[in-house]
Amino acid sequence: MTQSAPIPLTVIGGVLGAGKTTLLNRLLASGRTRCAVLVNDFGEVNIDAALIKSHDGTTMSLANGCVCCSIGSGFLDTLGRLLDETGRFDRIVIEASGVGDPWRIAEIALVEPALRLDGVVVLADASRIATLVDDRQVGETVRNQFARCDVALLSKRDLVTDTQLEAARAAIHLVRPDVRIELVSPDAVPDLAMFGCRPAARFRADPVGEGIDHEAEFRRWTYRRNGSFDRNRLAAAVGALPPQLLRLKGPCRIDGEVQPQILQMVSRSWTLLPPDVSNEQITDAITLVGVGTADLPADGELDAILDGALVAPLAA
CATH class of the missing domain: 3.40.50.300 (P-loop containing nucleotide triphosphate hydrolases)
Structure with missing residues (x-):
């Protein structure tokens, strides 16, 4: 065989x-x-x-x-x-x-x-x-x-x-x-x-140190809403997010625009662009995923900042 x-x-x-x-x-x-x-x-x-x-x-x-x-x-x-x-x-x-x-x-x-x-x-x-x-x-x-x-x-x-x-x-x-x-x-x-790299000996791995416990050093935050953002208020809201938030990414609706947008923020820089893929997971709902340091403020505080940029929810 x-x-x-x-x-x-x-x-x-x-x-x-x-x-x-x-x-x-x-x-x-x-x-x-x-x-x-x-x-x-x-x-x-x-x-x-x-x-x-x-x-x-x-x-x-x-x-x-x-x-x-x-x-x-x-x-x-x-x-x-x-x-x-x-x-x-x-x-x-x-x-x-x-x-x-x-x-x-x-x-x-x-x-x-x-x-x-x-x-x-x-x-x-x-x-x-x-x-x-x-x-x-x-x-x-x-x-x-x-x-x-x-x-x-x-x-x-x-x-x-x-x-x-x-x-x-x-x-x-x-x-x-x-x-x-x-x-x-x-x-x-x-x-x-x-x-490609040079073949490594089978059943041999270099020893690693204690490294970083990423679950302890970083924190995740998810923001979900059914609705859309006002573009200008969103710009103000993103600027008001705390520096402990390292990344924010995900699809969202912008009021008055037909196609969902992908919000990407790294450090203090951010973009809002249409997705370049067609995927059923990209829906009308706002789903933003954030990653920050361990001292990132509570979810409710972060939610409130982005809630201030929302307009009326989309009709069912």
């Missing part, structure tokens, strides 16, 4: 707002392999999984927690179902949560004979990474993400000067002097196959 070849596993990590889902969509659109995609979101609702475009494979959601903190039964059951479908997929890709350590997820491939670790990729926002590596709130998390990755990808090249780009490279190399750094841009999308 011939044993099937191990399935390549690629893990994509990167801090909140680095552009992991955008990169993954572009990789899936340009690739020639059938991928099983697992998307881990720290929030209660997996917005990122809903924003993955249709592709010749499957997308599965791992929400409401950080997989890297506890390789629990939910993750193992999901992975087991994929491995049972021999021949259906050429590769498994896992998008780690924005606060997660992608290496801790990748280690499963070092002890599971049905998997072959193909690479750990960390995406970094070229306009922010030089400050994030030393940030009091997320710096340790960012540095840990680079510690064992195979390649670092710099995104948002169009937002920085050449000098800022070199500062971004230097910041990463201070953390990992030997790491390979490449750029991603709209006209140069890397292929998943290029992320």
Whole structure:
């Protein structure tokens, strides 16, 4: 009986707002392999999984927690179902949560004979990474993400000067002097196959320290409403949200506009754009998922800020 070849596993990590889902969509659109995609979101609702475009494979959601903190039964059951479908997929890709350590997820491939670790990729926002590596709130998390990755990808090249780009490279190399750094841009999308790393010895994983307990260091917040926002009042509300809120993301309705919009906020910068995917999970309801530091104010206080931007609920 011939044993099937191990399935390549690629893990994509990167801090909140680095552009992991955008990169993954572009990789899936340009690739020639059938991928099983697992998307881990720290929030209660997996917005990122809903924003993955249709592709010749499957997308599965791992929400409401950080997989890297506890390789629990939910993750193992999901992975087991994929491995049972021999021949259906050429590769498994896992998008780690924005606060997660992608290496801790990748280690499963070092002890599971049905998997072959193909690479750990960390995406970094070229306009922010030089400050994030030393940030009091997320710096340790960012540095840990680079510690064992195979390649670092710099995104948002169009937002920085050449000098800022070199500062971004230097910041990463201070953390990992030997790491390979490449750029991603709209006209140069890397292929998943290029992320391959040298084969690791089976049943051997590098020891990891205590790391960060992401459930203790970060807090999630979900805002759900049936209704729509007034655009101007929403701008004021987002500006009034506390600095402890690191990311806010999800679909919402804007009064007077036909199509739902995707709100994305990272630090104090935010955008409101129509979704570039067609997905039944993107409904008329407002569903925003936030991630913040442990001292993020209570949900009720945060809810009240956004409630001030609501207009009359949509008719049933």
